[in-house]
Amino acid sequence: MRISTRFSDSVHILAFLEIHQNQKLSSELIANSLKTSPVVVRRLMSNLRQAGLIDTKRGSAEPKLSKGPDEITLLDIYLTVEGDKQLFTLDINTNSDDIVGGNIQNVLGTYYEDAKLAALRKFNNVSLQDIIESILVEQKEKEHHVD
Numbered sequence: 001m002r003i004s005t006r007f008s009d010s011v012h013i014l015a016f017l018e019i020h021q022n023q024k025l026s027s028e029l030i031a032n033s034l035k036t037s038p039v040v041v042r043r044l045m046s047n048l049r050q051a052g053l054i055d056t057k058r059g060s061a062e063p064k065l066s067k068g069p070d071e072i073t074l075l076d077i078y079l080t081v082e083g084d085k086q087l088f089t090l091d092i093n094t095n096s097d098d099i100v101g102g103n104i105q106n107v108l109g110t111y112y113e114d115a116k117l118a119a120l121r122k123f124n125n126v127s128l129q130d131i132i133e134s135i136l137v138e139q140k141e142k143e144h145h146v147d
Helices: 006-019 027-034 038-050 074-082 104-124 128-146
Strands: none
Touching (some): 006 074, 006 128, 027 038, 038 074, 074 128
């Protein structure tokens, strides 16, 4: 089973739009940063636009955030691209006559829900601005170590 990268790719796109806001930002340019296809970028940007996180003009390479990066949380982005999708998936095809197979879904399911709630709370407390500032710090550290 392949794990989705839609969430991280969407955060990447939003940070890219803000950091490079004074440039022409074609889907090809953004796709190059993600190492993916422009079609994937356009599909994700369509979801972000429908959720009110970005503004785009058809035929123009000028996408931009629809509000400040400090007003967009990771939770906003996560819910936009993943919706109510489970973070973890239980195997429901187990032997209910066995002590482990008969109880694992309820037991593990409780822990999965706790972990999901903790993750969503954390996402709600981290803004896109926090991510952007961390990216800029990482880049400055890389540039400093080049000397």
